[in-house]
Amino acid sequence: MTEEAPPSLSAALRPVLPSPLQETGDERFTSRGLRLLLKRDDLIHPDLPGNKWRKLAPNLKAAAGRPVVTFGGAYSNHLRAVAAAGRLLGFDTVGVVRGDELAGRPLNPSLAQCAADGMRLHFTDRAAYRAKRDPAVLARILREAAGDIAPDEVYVVPEGGSNALAALGCADLGRELGGELGRAGGDALVVGVACGTGGTLAGLAAGLPRGGRAIGFPVLRGGFLGEEIHAIQRAAFGGPAGNWSLDERFHFGGYARTPPVLDAFAADFEQRHGLAVERLYVAKMLYGLTALAEEGAFPPGAAVTAVITGRPAP
Numbered sequence: 001m002t003e004e005a006p007p008s009l010s011a012a013l014r015p016v017l018p019s020p021l022q023e024t025g026d027e028r029f030t031s032r033g034l035r036l037l038l039k040r041d042d043l044i045h046p047d048l049p050g051n052k053w054r055k056l057a058p059n060l061k062a063a064a065g066r067p068v069v070t071f072g073g074a075y076s077n078h079l080r081a082v083a084a085a086g087r088l089l090g091f092d093t094v095g096v097v098r099g100d101e102l103a104g105r106p107l108n109p110s111l112a113q114c115a116a117d118g119m120r121l122h123f124t125d126r127a128a129y130r131a132k133r134d135p136a137v138l139a140r141i142l143r144e145a146a147g148d149i150a151p152d153e154v155y156v157v158p159e160g161g162s163n164a165l166a167a168l169g170c171a172d173l174g175r176e177l178g179g180e181l182g183r184a185g186g187d188a189l190v191v192g193v194a195c196g197t198g199g200t201l202a203g204l205a206a207g208l209p210r211g212g213r214a215i216g217f218p219v220l221r222g223g224f225l226g227e228e229i230h231a232i233q234r235a236a237f238g239g240p241a242g243n244w245s246l247d248e249r250f251h252f253g254g255y256a257r258t259p260p261v262l263d264a265f266a267a268d269f270e271q272r273h274g275l276a277v278e279r280l281y282v283a284k285m286l287y288g289l290t291a292l293a294e295e296g297a298f299p300p301g302a303a304v305t306a307v308i309t310g311r312p313a314p
Ligand SMILES: Cc1ncc(COP(=O)(O)O)c(C=O)c1O
Pocket: 050, 051, 077, 078, 160, 162, 194, 195, 196, 197, 198, 199, 200, 201, 278, 281, 282, 309, 310, 311
């Protein structure tokens, strides 16, 4: 909720909004009478890039300075963003990390960055992590993770930052695109976004103008995401919102799998367009959109817009 972020948040973090929209002239699209545009959400903020800003800004406003507890895997972009926000805005952060076997090992660079930003890390076993939506399990995790902070004083942000407020924040992305490309009209505005927990797609679709549609490219295997997105939309908007679909063909084996064919595609895209392509999410979405263009899936004249939701990890 860009406009409604409290002055302290926007003043301290100075997001670049609306994010730039760039025409690529990519011939795999232009040769078919299509445009490929890049919505550069990765440029919104150096520490809270892309969907991290859009999802976290309304949640940090709701947290109102309380300690924030959140969840993620050992390489989670979301954990890094929450830790950085805590450092920049001066609130406590606790990261619950999947996998208690990591507890005794040296921190990987991503978790080391979280710790350097002041995040308290708590490693939890995978069974408890999976069951964290069960209120009793969550209460136990919070008791163990929060240490001297009273569990009822913390603000809990779910894994990946996807909740109703996050979807409301991501609806701004759809509205921005509507303002920038709404003139494309009809079925000519097609927006691609990579999906992990689905909050970004849930909000984006809701904010798009009538006639616009969003395609989500899940990076995890499993086919469970559609129901998750419906649940997020029910919580945020009271029911289904906007025109969206999922194309489940481009996960490349699952989360964090980046086979050579994907890497080659991403390296080529970087050469063509001078964009550093984040491999775990953004590369899969760009590959999917390009494959769909080659399959003839878009109507002539369509403004195919790729949301660049993040940057390669440092
Ligand atoms: C770079 C990037 N793109 C896309 C996503 C997917 O977002 P969501 O979990 O809202 O589906 C993530 C995960 O948060 C991400 O880090």
